[in-house]
Amino acid sequence: MTPRGGVAAGYAGVVLDLDGVVYRHDRALDGAADTVAELGRRGVGVAFVTNNATRTPCEVADRLRAMGVPADPPQVLTSASVAAEMIHVPARCLVIGERGVRAALDERGLDVVEDAASADVVVVAWDRRLTWDKLRRATLALAAGARFVATNSDPVYPSPEGPWPGNGATLAALTAATGRQPEVAGKPRAPLLTAAAERLPDGPLLMVGDSLATDVAGATALGWDCALVLTGVTSPSELDGAGPRPTYVLDDVTGLLAEGPA
Ligand SMILES: [Mg+2]
Incomplete structure (x- = not known):
């Protein structure tokens, strides 16, 4: 009942x-x-x-309000914002990902670097401009011992035309290349949900x-x-x-x- x-x-x-x-x-x-x-x-x-790590919490809240859903930015947690919280400042991050994860790292005061040799952490989020060169630099940094943090491990993104490769597919490539497993912020792992619980x-x-x-x-x-x-x-x-x-x-x-x- x-x-x-x-x-x-x-x-x-x-x-x-x-x-x-x-x-x-x-x-x-x-x-x-x-x-x-x-x-x-x-x-x-x-x-x-x-x-979804592509938008910032502010952008998500704006989008919700535009749909008539009452939402303030502090109520919104993305796998990107929580992944950034998992990294201690200061650190130099080599990033695969779009604006949402880059904004989250910047807001936390983390440095984004392009060079594999100087990276302390490799941060991997969904990236619709993924290239072999990005995978190359991430692989080099991970092989040299950089920490491996991912926003989420969804194998596919359910697009209107059907499944697109999700961040889990990118992680699978990096795991195949390095033997390393990422620390993941998003569901079904705990960090995103426990961060939400702290706001409630x-x-x-x-x-x-x-x-x-x-x-x-x-x-x-x-x-x-x-x-x-x-x-x-x-x-x-x-x-x-x-x-x-x-x-x-x-x-x-x-x-x-x-x-x-x-
Ligand atoms: Mg869903």
Whole structure:
């Protein structure tokens, strides 16, 4: 049975994944804006998390507000902002990645270098301008002992035309070349989710996501409850498989507040 007030009623805060939960590609999902606003009115804390490292938290918050979703930059955590927090200042970072991760490193006061020999850390994020030369320099730096930090390890990005190679594909190339495994900020690893928890009130938290492999697995590993929504990458037929199971399965994010059976 769903608790009175909906699934979200028993939680101090909810951690909302973005793509496939609040929006899909460039459009807000039906009811998502009203649901986020109502959670706030009911005193349930809200944080937004995304493994996507291409945008800054400010840009993500602006995008959410443009869709009618109430969001302030401190509520938004990206795998890039959390990866930057994992690196102690000062350090010289060789970067594969786009604007979001570069801005996060700059904001933390980390130096970005182009030369493999001077790099203390190799930071790897999704990069739609990935080249062999970037892989070459990252491989040289890792072989020389630089720390290996990644924003996220998603194997694919679900584009409107189908799967594109994600940051996990880039990491696989670097791991094949070096034998090194990265420290990963994003889901299903803990850093992104624990950083979100630090922004929320004390008490039980609910992860809300559309992916079994990242959202449900990440929440389960931390002992959190998790609501899987069916507006993203997971179809109902996949729920019968092995692996982590969500606490709740909801047709969409409005199910957080709906009365009645979950
Ligand atoms: Mg998602």
